[in-house]
Amino acid sequence: MRATMPERSALPDKRQVAASFSRAAETYDAVADLQRAVGSQLLSLLPGEPVPRRWVDLGSGTGYFTRALASRYPQAQGLAVDIAEGMLRHARELGGAEHFIGGDAEHLPLREGACDLLFSSLALQWCADLPAVLGEARRVLRPNGMLAFSSLCIGTLGELRRSWEAVDGFVHVNRFRAFEDYQRYCAESDLDVLELCTEDRVLHFPDLRSLTHELKALGAHNLNPGRPDGLTGRERVRALVAAYERFRQPQGLPATYRVVYAVLRKS
Numbered sequence: 001m002r003a004t005m006p007e008r009s010a011l012p013d014k015r016q017v018a019a020s021f022s023r024a025a026e027t028y029d030a031v032a033d034l035q036r037a038v039g040s041q042l043l044s045l046l047p048g049e050p051v052p053r054r055w056v057d058l059g060s061g062t063g064y065f066t067r068a069l070a071s072r073y074p075q076a077q078g079l080a081v082d083i084a085e086g087m088l089r090h091a092r093e094l095g096g097a098e099h100f101i102g103g104d105a106e107h108l109p110l111r112e113g114a115c116d117l118l119f120s121s122l123a124l125q126w127c128a129d130l131p132a133v134l135g136e137a138r139r140v141l142r143p144n145g146m147l148a149f150s151s152l153c154i155g156t157l158g159e160l161r162r163s164w165e166a167v168d169g170f171v172h173v174n175r176f177r178a179f180e181d182y183q184r185y186c187a188e189s190d191l192d193v194l195e196l197c198t199e200d201r202v203l204h205f206p207d208l209r210s211l212t213h214e215l216k217a218l219g220a221h222n223l224n225p226g227r228p229d230g231l232t233g234r235e236r237v238r239a240l241v242a243a244y245e246r247f248r249q250p251q252g253l254p255a256t257y258r259v260v261y262a263v264l265r266k267s
Contacts, residue, residue, distance in 0.1 A: 032064070034203060038259050039065045039121035042150045043072070045195055045263050050144060052076050052116035058105055058149075059083070059123020063091030069119060070096040079115070081108070082123075106132040110140045120149040122259075125176050134189035134264075141266040147191065148263045153179040153198065155258035160211070163243035167236050182260050191264035199259045204252035208241050211255055 043065070053076055057066040060080035070078050078097040082088050083104050092100045103109040105120070106129050118137050127133050137147040157173050164172040179198055186193050205211040247254055 032062075034201060034257060035061075035122055036064060037201065038150050038257075039068070041199075042119070042121050042148055042261055043068060045261060046117075046119075046146065046148055047194075047263075050116065052145075054079070054115045055117040055119060056081055056110070056115050056140075057097065058108075058118055058120035059126075060091055060097075060100070061087050061123075063087075063094050063096050063100075065119065065121055066091060067094065067096035069117075073117075076116075079110075081105075081110075106136065108136045108140055112139050113142045114140045116142050116145045118145070118147045118149075120147075122150055122152065124149050125152040125174075130177070130181070130185045131188070134185060134191065137264070138189065138191055138266055143266055145266045146263060147265075149260075150262075151182070151260045152176045153182060153258050153260050155200070155256065158256055158258075159244065159247045159254055163240055163247070166243040167239045176258075179258075179260060182262065186262060186264060189264065191266055193262070193264055195261060195263035197261055199261065201257045201259055203255045203257070204249065205255060206252050208244050208253060211253065 052073055055069050055073060055076055056079045057063075057069055058081050060066050060082045061084075063080060066078065066080045080088070080091055080097040080100045081103040082091070082100075083102065085102055088100045088102060091097075101109055105124060105127050118141065124130065124133055134147070141147065153176050156176050161173040164170070183196060186196055205214070244253055
């Protein structure tokens with residue numbers, strides 16, 4: 001069994017995550033096709049019953065799924081929670097929730113038994129302490145309440161990671177926890193696991209610049225400790241392009257996202 005501390009130390013500082021996504025608030029939606037597809041798949045996994053009286057969009061971002069949840073549950077009260085104030089400012093203008101709240105998934109600003117559904121799509125991969133997130137979910141959910149989340153695990157952006165490994169020894173690609181860690185933490189959470197699976201989604205880009213531009217526009221570029229400081233030298237960029245070209249497919253340069261889907265219920 002792996003120790004928890006090395007996993008935590010390998011993940012990004014959430015203050016940097018919040019700042020990065022705040023800066024990306026105006027550009028995020030234009031390049032968020034994958035995020036919308038993954039969140040829609042997560043929505044489809046939600047059971048029809050019971051209908052929540054209050055739901056929370058956790059890591060709500062620009063509010064795309066806040067508005068989707070409001071449409072799905074028109075009689076329920078909705079709350080949007082995000083650590084990035086820039087995202088919340090953007091989402092407030094478009095509505096969908098009764099309250100937009102700055103908050104951290106590891107320390108939810110909600111009282112015990114506050115909601116019936118916690119929905120979180122592609123946000124929890126930035127949380128170093130997943131057991132704390134699951135504990136908070138158990139605390140704020142009412143009996144029979146649901147936690148539905150999608151996240152990312154090892155295997156995500158593997159082509160980019162392996163290409164950088166051929167160039168230098170720095171950390172250039174965001175790290176993610178193993179799927180086995182999700183399985184273990186969910187099993188130990190005292191929540192009933194209704195669904196826990198992975199799916200590979202592969203995007204294709206005409207060139208490396210298009211991929212890195214999208215990552216920056218999403219706010220999801222390299223935020224890890226151990227990343228190199230300063231500008232990347234031209235020789236290293238050329239070497240990276242050459243290394244990545246080895247993965248080229250007829251559709252373009254592939255970028256694999258290994259997505260975790262989970263639906264858990266409080267007994």
